[in-house]
Amino acid sequence: MTRMAIEGLTLRLGSRQFCDKLCLDFEPGQIWGVLGPNGSGKTTLLHTLAGLHSPQDGRVWLAERELAQWPVRERAQQLGILLQSDDSSFPAPVRECAMLGRHPHLEPWQWESAEDWARVDEALERVGLSHIAGRDQRLLSGGERQRLKLATLMVQAPGIWLLDEPTNHLDLHHQVQLLEDLTGEVRRQNQLLLMSLHDLNLAARLCDHLVLLYGDGRVEAGPLAELFESDRLSRLYGHPIRALHDGGQCWMVPG
Template sequence: MTRLSTSALTLAYEDRTVVHDLDLAVPDSRVTVIVGPNACGKSTTLRALGRLLKPRSGSVLLDGEALTRLPTKKIAQQIGLLPQTPVAPEAITVADLVARGRQPHQHWWQQWSDADERAVTAAMERTDVAALADRSVDELSGGQRQRVWIAMALAQETELLLLDEPTTYLDIAHQVEVLDLVRQLNHDKDRTVVLVLHDLNQAARYADHLVAMKSGRIVAEGPPAEVVTADLVREVFGLDCVVVPDPVTGSPLIVPGAPWQAGARSGAASDSLSRKAAS
C-alpha cells in the first residue's frame, strides 16, 4: 500500500465536475509528475491530495485513512503543498514567510527551536534566497517570489511534497535548478514528491512516474519511457509530433512538427518530420 492514494475520487466546483472516479496510487519515495492540457483536472487533483479541496465523492487516503478524518496539523506535518498562486501577507519579509513553514512542528510551550532555525536556513540556502532574507516579499520579482515559496515548502520538512507548477515565472536556468533540487530532495531525504508541470519534456526528464490526464481522467501512467509516445501526445494534447531519445538523459523528447510557413502544404511538415524520425 502506498502512503498517498485516491479511491474513486470525484472533484467538482459547484455543478461542474472536474475529476471523475480517479484511482491513483502515488509511488512512495519517487517523483511523480502529472501532465495534461489546460483544465484537465491536474491542479484540482493536487489540491485534493493536499486537502485544499473536499471530494464530491470518493476519498484521498494517507496511510490508508481518509484525509477528511485526520487533524489538520497531522496532515501539515506529513504533506507539504505549494499551490499554483499563493498569496503572501502584505509587507512580510522573506525570512518570516519561510519560517511559516515550521508552524506545523511548533507547540504552545515551544514556539521556536534550533531545529526550526536550521530548517529555515537550509531551505533558503537550497533555493538561493538567503541573501533576500530581510527583503519584503512584495519587492521581489516573480521568479524570486516563486523560489521563496518553494523555500517555505521545504522548511516544512514533510515526507510528502506537492508542488503545483513550481517553475512558473522562472527563467530556464532557474527552472532546471528547481527541478534538480526536487530530484535531490527525493534522493537525499527519500521524499515522495508530486509535481504538476506544463512542460512535457521536463516532466519526461525528471519524473520516475508520469501521470497523463485528459478531461478529468487518467489516460496513461507509468515510467516516462513507457508512457510518452507520439500517439499519447496526440491523444492527450492534440499535437502531432515525433518522440526521440533525449541526447543527454535518454528520456523521451517531444519534437513538434515544423512551424507554419507561408505556402507550405497542410500536413507536409508533420509528414516530413515523421519520415525523418522513421529513418
C-alpha cells in the same frame, strides 16, 4: 515512509468532469508528473490530495488513515503543497515568510528555536535567496517569490510533496537546478513527490511516473516509460507533438 492512495475518486468542477472513479497508488520513492492541457484538473487533483478540496466521490488515503480524518496540523507535518497563488499585501521579511513553514511543527505557544532558524537559512541558501533574506516580500520578483514558496515548503519538510506548477516564473537555470535538487533529495529520503508540469522534457527528466488528465474524464496513469509517447501526448494536448531521438534521449517538440 508514507504512501498515498486514491480510491474511486471522482472530481468535478462546475460542468467539467476531470476523473471518474479513479484508483491509484503512490508509493514512497516515486516522482509523479501530472500532465494535461489547461483546465484539465491538475490543480484540483493536487488540492484534493492535499485535503484542500473535497472530491465529489471517493477517498484519499494518507498512510493507514483517510485524509479527511487527519487533524489539519498533523496532516501538515506529513504533507506539503506548493500553491500556484500565494500573495499577501502585508510587509514581511523573506526570512519570516519562510519560517511560516515551521508552523505545523511548533506547539501552539511555542516560539521558533535557533534550530528552526537554521533550517530557514539552509532552505534560503538552497533556493538562492540568502542574499535577500531581510528584504520585504512585497518587493520580490515573480521568480524570487516562487523560490521563497519553495523554501517555505522545504522548511515545512513534509514526507509527501505536492507541487502545483513549480516552474512558474522560474528561469531555465532554477527550473532545472532546484527541481533536480528537490527530486534527488526526495528519492534519497524515499519520500513521495507529485507535480504538475507543462514542460514535457522536464517531466521526462525528473519524473518516473505520469498522470495524464485529458480534461474530459479520461485519465491515464503509470510508469513514464509506458506513457511517454508522441502519439499519446499529441492526443493529450490536441496538438501534434514529434519525438526527436538523440542518442538514448528522446525529446518531445511541438509540431
